[in-house]
Amino acid sequence: MPLWRLRASPDPDSPPRAVALPVAWEEEEASALAALAPGSAPVVFPRLAEGWIAPLAMRGRKLGLLADAAEQDAFAEALRALLLDRRGAPSPAIWRGEAKGAARFVLNLPAFLEAGGGFDAAAYARAVAVGVRALDIWTGARHARLSLGFADLAGLLAGLGLRYDSAEARAVGAAVAALTRGAAEAESGRLADLLGAREPVCLLAPAPPGETPVPGLAAAARAALDAAAGCAGLRHQALVALVAPDAAERLLGAESGGFAPAGGPTRFSLDRDGWVTEVPTRAALRVGRAAADALLAPPPHAAWVAMAQAVSPYLHAAPPMPVAEAAPARPPVPLPDRAPAMPSRPTGGVWRVSVGGHKVVLRTTEDAAGRLTEMTIALSKEGAAYRSLMEAMTQAVSIGLAGGVALDHYVDAYAYTRFGPAGAVEGDPAIRRATSVLDWAFRRLALDYLGRRDLADPVEAEEAANDTAAHAAAQLSLLPMDLPEAPGPRARRKQLKLVG
Structure with a gap:
């Protein structure tokens, strides 16, 4: 199996690990493998998969669930095929x-x-x-x-050309x-x-839809339920x-649960250089831009x-339900008439810079008149707490x-704020x-949306130093301090009082 190698981490706050995965797979699958593999050693996909497939097939034969060596090999090969095709994987x-962990098996619908x-x-x-x-x-x-x-399921429906909120989509989901x-x-x-x-055998599920836009799907569902009803008994509740x-799900490339x-x-997503970038989803690539x-x-x-109501009758456990819909937001207060004129740009902008060696991405959104309505700052190297703040x-x-x-x-509040990362831009x-990420971001917004040219760079290099709170000359030494002179024995005796 041809492999390609890279370094990936299970989450942004974990150190990266060396990962080798099939050449057809992408970096998202590498991070999933890093999360699935125990320990911190390098991860090689075939070795990691065989670490549970071969023992599972051998155990199945010992339990009598796989009749002989041929059935054992066929079962192991079926698991390998599901993984390589990204059709199915265990938890x-x-x-x-x-x-003692929660064991489950998930199937990726768009892969079929x-x-x-x-x-x-x-x-x-x-x-x-x-x-x-x-x-x-x-x-x-x-x-x-x-x-x-x-x-x-959403990716499957899109691949079939069905809108999620249509009756045809609900029929396919059911x-x-x-x-x-049934299977x-x-x-x-x-x-x-x-x-x-x-x-x-006690099938309490309703009859499946009589027809769907997908040829043969309704008949296959009906046949599976009939096959289950014809069993002499079941092994599971x-x-x-x-x-x-x-x-x-991440390993399989599933984009919704x-x-x-x-x-x-x-x-x-993050590109090869660590920059935050917006890319089409796998479902969008399948169906095309139009x-x-x-x-x-x-x-x-x-x-x-409505989709939950269509799917739930066939499940043995209640699914994760959508949260209650939030109340509609209050309409925004109209901008005052004295708002300065700003350049007209229909969608917004994206700036990618490095502040003190730390990569920063600033994104803006504008209304039809070109006024700034939203801003976001993405950081690639900082900790979770810093990014959340x-x-x-x-x-x-x-x-x-x-x-x-x-x-x-x-701009007046955040320009020249001082905290790390800071320094050369x-x-x-x-x-x-810049004296901080916020300093650069709001001075950039002032240039683009207010036309302000009065916010100059810090004059001295020390003003843009990382984590500098003030000039060094203004810092007063607090330690060491002169300690008070300790009293001698005679002075200590004078301080004693007879009580009685």
């Missing part, structure tokens, strides 16, 4: 060998799209069966409740959920034939559950609730701008030094 607990725009229902049903058997082997065939689910349940319970029935039934996504809608046609905006636009809250501060500024606060007030020909 981090199985990758790390954590016997066919070239002609259909859905490979037969391959999906087989993948469900492999996932159920893998979970039963992992639990030692002792657990009555397993957790198998799917991810990125059919996929019914197919998942899972049919596999549970086959396991019951091997080890004995523990549960009667519950099988199908949707939970919050984790590193398994369960039946949640898409967040839009673009996402933010259709992405319509198919992947965030739907109304009611559409999410910066995000909260810029959000507060954006709320103020939308509410009518003049940009001049923010690279990438901005108009501003060469």
Whole structure:
């Protein structure tokens, strides 16, 4: 298997690890592998995957769930194929060998799209069966409740050319959920034939949709439920559950969890140089630029609730439900008439610079008149706490701008604020030094939106030094201090008093 190597970390606050992964995979999958692998040693995908696949297949044969060596090899090969095609993967607990961790298996729905725009229902049903058997082997065939689910229904719907908030999309979602349940319970029935039934066949799920826009999907769902109903008994009480996504979904390239809608046609990512950049989602690349905006636009809250109602009857556990819709925001206060004239730019701007050796990305959003309405600052090297504070501060500024606060007030408040990182500015020909990230950002906004040329760079290099609070000459030494003279023995005796 050809591999390419890079360094990746499971999250921005963790040190990077050397990761080797298939050449067709991207950097997001590298960070997922770094999160799935235990310890801090270099990660090699084939070795990491075989670390749980081979023992799982061997254990299945010992438990009697795999009949012979040929079935053991076929089962292991099926797991490898699901991983390489990014169709299915287990949860981090199985990758790390954590016997007490939460074990589950997730299937990536867009990976089953066919070239002609259909859905490979037969391959999906087989993948469900492999996932159920893998979970039963992992639990030692002792657990009555397993957790198998799917991810990125929104990406599947976009790939099929369906809007998330349409009746056709809800029919597809219900059919996929019914197919998942039918295939899972049919596999549970086959396991019951091997080890004995523990549960009667009692299908309480409603009938699947009679038809969907996807050829053969409704018939496949109906056939799977009929196959489950024909079992003599089941091995499990519950099988199908949707939970919050984790590193398994990231490894598969799923862009939404369960039946949640898409967040839009673009996402933010880090490029090879560590800069924050906005790129198309995988779903947008599949459907093309012309259709992405319509198919992947965030739907109304009611559409999410309607999809939950369509999918939930086929699940064995309650899914993560959408949170209550927030109350509508109050209309912004109109900007005063005395607001200065500003250059007209329809969308905003992006500035990428380095302040004191730290990469900074400043993004702005403007209204139709070119007035600044929102700003964000992204940092690539700082800790989580620092980035969170910066995000909260810029959000507060954006709320103020939308509410009518003049940009001049923010410029006067934040220009020349002094804290690290600070120092030389690279990438901005108009501003060469800054006393902080906020100093550079608001002086840049003053140049672009207010036309101000009165905010010069710090005159002395010390004024832009990192973490400088004042000039060194103004600092008074506090330690060491002269200690008071200790009294002698005679003086101490004079201080004693007889009490009685």
